[in-house]
Every structure is written in C-alpha cells, then in structure tokens.
Amino acid sequence: MAEPTLQLRLSQKLALSPQLQQAIRLLQLNRIELREYVQEVLDANPILERTEDGPESETADSLSEGAGTDEPGGEEGIADWEYEPGGAEPWPESSGFEGYAGEPQIADTSVDSLRDHLLWQINLSHFSPTDTAIAQAIVYGLDEDGYLHESIGDIRASLAPELLVEEDEVLAVLHRVQRLEPVGVATRDPAECIRVQLAALPSDTGGRDLALRIARDYLDLMARHDLDELSRQTGASEQPLQDALELIQSLEPRPGARYDNRRDEYLVPDVYVTRADDSWRVTLNPENDPGLRLNRYYIDLLRKSGGKDAKYLQGRLQEARWLMSSLELRNQTLVRVSQSIVDFQEAFLEQGEFAMKPLVLRDVADSIGVHESTVSRATTRKYMLTPRGVFELKYFFSSHVRTVEGGTVSATAVKARLQTLLDKEPRNAPLSDQELSDLLRQTGIVVARRTVAKYREALGIGSSNDRRRLYRRLTPQA
Numbered sequence: 186m187a188e189p190t191l192q193l194r195l196s197q198k199l200a201l202s203p204q205l206q207q208a209i210r211l212l213q214l215n216r217i218e219l220r221e222y223v224q225e226v227l228d229a230n231p232i233l234e235r236t237e238d239g240p241e242s243e244t245a246d247s248l249s250e251g252a253g254t255d256e257p258g259g260e261e262g263i264a265d266w267e268y269e270p271g272g273a274e275p276w277p278e279s280s281g282f283e284g285y286a287g288e289p290q291i292a293d294t295s296v297d298s299l300r301d302h303l304l305w306q307i308n309l310s311h312f313s314p315t316d317t318a319i320a321q322a323i324v325y326g327l328d329e330d331g332y333l334h335e336s337i338g339d340i341r342a343s344l345a346p347e348l349l350v351e352e353d354e355v356l357a358v359l360h361r362v363q364r365l366e367p368v369g370v371a372t373r374d375p376a377e378c379i380r381v382q383l384a385a386l387p388s389d390t391g392g393r394d395l396a397l398r399i400a401r402d403y404l405d406l407m408a409r410h411d412l413d414e415l416s417r418q419t420g421a422s423e424q425p426l427q428d429a430l431e432l433i434q435s436l437e438p439r440p441g442a443r444y445d446n447r448r449d450e451y452l453v454p455d456v457y458v459t460r461a462d463d464s465w466r467v468t469l470n471p472e473n474d475p476g477l478r479l480n481r482y483y484i485d486l487l488r489k490s491g492g493k494d495a496k497y498l499q500g501r502l503q504e505a506r507w508l509m510s511s512l513e514l515r516n517q518t519l520v521r522v523s524q525s526i527v528d529f530q531e532a533f534l535e536q537g538e539f540a541m542k543p544l545v546l547r548d549v550a551d552s553i554g555v556h557e558s559t560v561s562r563a564t565t566r567k568y569m570l571t572p573r574g575v576f577e578l579k580y581f582f583s584s585h586v587r588t589v590e591g592g593t594v595s596a597t598a599v600k601a602r603l604q605t606l607l608d609k610e611p612r613n614a615p616l617s618d619q620e621l622s623d624l625l626r627q628t629g630i631v632v633a634r635r636t637v638a639k640y641r642e643a644l645g646i647g648s649s650n651d652r653r654r655l656y657r658r659l660t661p662q663a
Contacts, residue, residue, distance in 0.1 A: 208511040212518060212559070215566035216453055216473065219515075223475045226508055232483045232501045233508070236476040299331060299370070299444035300324055306365045312358075318348055319358040323371055331370040331441030332378070333359075367440040375438045376404050382436045392428035395421055399429055407433070454570035456523045458534065465531055467524040467569075469516055477509060518555070522563040525549045526581045533581070534571055538601035543585030543593050586636070589629045599630055600640050607646055612656040615649040 214222060227233050303324045312320055322343050326335040335343075337352045337359075344350060362371045368385045372378040379400045386393050398419060399407055406415040407430065416426055437443075457468050479502075487498040526549060532540035546557040564578035585593035606624055610616045616624070618637045625632050632640075641648075647655070 204507045204511065207507055208514050209562065211511045211515045213562035213565055216455060219473075220475070223477070223508075223512075226504070227477075230501045230504055230508075232480050232487075232498065233477055233505045234480045236478050299327065299329070299367075299441040302444065303327075303362070303365055303370065307362075310361075310365075312361075315348065315350065315354070316358050316361075318344060319350060319355055320362050323355075323359055323362050327371060327441065329441055330439040331367065331372075333371045333373055367437065367443070369437065370440040372440075376400060378438055378440065379404075379433060379436055383432070390432070392425060392432045395419065395425055395429040396432045400433060452568060452575060454568045454575055455519060456567075456569050458523075458527055458569060458571040460572075465527045465534055467520055467527055469520050473516055473519075475512065477505075477512070479505060518559065518563050519567065521553045522549060522555075522560055523567075523569060523578065525552045526564075526569075526578060528552075530581050534573065537573065539598050541581075541583065541595040541597040541601075543595040544582050545584075546582065587631045589626070589631060594630055596640070599625070599632060600644060602628065602630065603637065603640050604644055604646075607641070607644075607652075610652075612660070615652040615656070617649045 211219065211222070227235070304321065307317060307320045307324070319340070322340050323333060326333055326340065326343075328334060337355050340355050341350060341352060359371060363369065363381045364385060369378040369382045372381055380397065383393060383397050383400060399415070403415055403418055406418065412426065415421075416423070419426065421429070453470065453472060455470055455473060457470060459466055459468065483498060483501075487495060487502065490498065526544070527534070529544050529548065529552075530542060532542060546560045549560045550557045564582070567578045568575050569578055580597075583595040583597045586596060586599050588594055602625060603621060606616065606621055618634045618641065621637045621641070622632055622634045625637070638648075646652070
C-alpha cells in the first residue's frame, strides 16, 4: 500500500470576478435589454435611483472625507462612486441628436407576434399544467415561419429536470399545437405542414383525399410539375388531379408568414458618426446614459446603522459601485470600438459600398488593445448612425476577395459591384454566374462562379433562368 505523500503544485486558473462578469454581460446587451436590466437593478437596490427621482443626492464634496478605501459602508468609498451625469434625460424614447433630425426612426407597428398568439391560445385551451409546459416549450422552439426545428428529444431535455416527460407525451401535445391557429404551425417541414392543413379541412372538401395522397407520397412530382407521371402514379384523371393541385396550392406553406414576429422596438442608434475638422468623429448616443446616482436617504442610513442593516446596505452599495463602473466601461468600450471601425472604413463613409475594405474582429481588437471576444460583444446588435444611414456595427466586417494585382477587396464591395451588373443586364439575355464572374475579373476582382452564386443568393436575386422567367412576365405582350 502506497504511503500518503504531500506534494506542492503550481497552476494557473482564469477566475472572473463578479464585477468583470457584470461588465461582460452589460457589454453584449443591446439598448432595450440594457434598459430592462438597469430597471431590474433599480427595483431591487434601494441605494440606486435615477437622477430625476427624489431630492438632491449626496455630492462628492459632502462625502469626500475618508474616501479612497475599497471597502463599502460608512462614509468610506462612497465619494468616488457618486455618479451623476449632467442633465441627461434617462432613456428617452426619441433621439436628441440634432445633426440627423431628418432621419426617421423605424418603428415596429405589429400588434401580435406568432409566439404571443399561440401562447394566448394555449392559455385559453384545456391543457393540463404538464401539457401547458410542453406546449410552451414547443412554441419557444419555432422559427419565424412557424416551423419547429428542435427534435422531440431536445424539447424533453429543455423541460428536465423540473419536468420529466416521455416522447409520446411531447408528440401528443405537438399534434394539438399543430391544430391551433394558424393550422400547420409547429410542423417539421412543408410536406407535414400541408398534410396537417389538409387533414383539418372538412371531409367533404373537393379533392381533399387525393391532395392528402399527393402531399404524403408525391410532392416531388408536384414540385417538378410532372403532371403526366403524377396522373399515372395516382390513377387520377385530369380534372380531379387539377382540383387536388389547386387545393394544395391554396394552402399556406409558411404558417407564420402573416405574423410580424419582431418586437415593438425602435431602432435607435447607439453611436453617431459626424464629420468634424476633416475627420470622422464618433459620439455616444446620450440615451445610453441611464442617469444613475446614489440615494441620499440610504447613504445617511448606512452611516448611522449597524449590524445586519449595515451589512445589507453595504452589499447594495457594492452592487451600485459595480453597476456604475460597468456602465461607464461599456460606454467607453463601445465608443473605442466604433471609432476604430470608422477609422478603418473611412472610405466607405465617403464613397459608399464600393469602397468598403476587408475587416475582421482581430483588426479592431489589435488597434485598441482588447480581445476579439470584446469586439464581438461590443458590435452585436449595436447600431451606428452615419450620413449614409443606420448600420449594425457588424455590417462593417466582411471577408476579402483577391484582386488580379494580388490585393484584396471586401465581400461587401464585390456584392455592390455584382448588384450593379445585375441591374444593367439585358432582359432578353440575363447573365449567368460564369458570365458575371468573367465581368468581375475584367474589373480586377478574382471570384469563382460558386462565390458569385453565393453572393447573388445573399442579395436575394434568383438565377439567370429565374430572372428570365420574371422578365417575361414583366414584359408587356405586343
């Protein structure tokens, strides 16, 4: 038997302090989420308040005595964390930036989303508590078209360990959800969606039975418009077959399409870009400043109290310190990242998409001395208002494409050139992807046919055959 020994080992571990974790979380929140988070903290922390609430707060001068220690409580450490921005209204709903007074804000006017509509029906239906939880998990797994991409096993796993259910239970609830309005929601593919909608029709609907057979076994023939083979396989004559096809075509293959699934949010930029003294300058939107301060009453109470009350207030004071510091750090990082992006993409601001340069996260991270993950968090769902419009910060990042001379050009610039070529193409002879590739090469850009097809699809433009059919429909007949 081996004798016990004592060994000394050195190791390095990365430990994130609570303050750093909060700073990371705040950085990746967008404006709406940040506002909600700050409001939650305000509701839970009595020491924090908005600048317009209540009487005048303690000033730094009145609390300066004894300041400088890191320990919360008493008078120590309070003065350094008195944070009261001058005069900014907290979270106004409209921009006060006069330089872009004519730029309209985009508002979502939708009343009800697909998710809200389904949850409302579930609450009114006779679901058991367990079935309600399963149905809600299914609804939260839907995409904007109303399709369910999560497997039955994934839904079961999302409910555990609070709720342990069998796959049969999930499947039974799924079938009930699929019959909610709009019928066919929560199906896994268009074929299942069509079958569910057909099964929900009255049994005496003309062509229903034949349509169900086609949706179950012969959708590929219908997609290819192979009516002869479809008639041979089903044994149906021309008129019944036509009735069944028209019935299928009258259905909605995307049940969620008629619902606007965006939330009622205003697209408010986080930063502004203006031209000043022959350079581009980034300024923070004043709305990003929540206008927080320490509540005077509770600061006085902290000075006088002791025991458990003082310990509780000391903890809340520490939370207030961290939040104010994290908010300030978030704003500074957002401005630095945005300014770096503007410095890299100055040509875009002056000349447009054709002058967009290749840019990756590492370029910005190296220029301001932070990690790539910090840049990624700072640019996610954050928006920049420029003289050319409002853009998400991630829009300015793009891969590169080689040029004939050995240089590089951004994918965004290539897409802009591709769009120009397609806008000017002859309608009687649409350009193929290979022809587009050859034309781009003539301008000095080396891009393969497959890459052209990928960029064309990203622009929402069909193939040359699709465009030819479209042009024929749009051309007036002589």
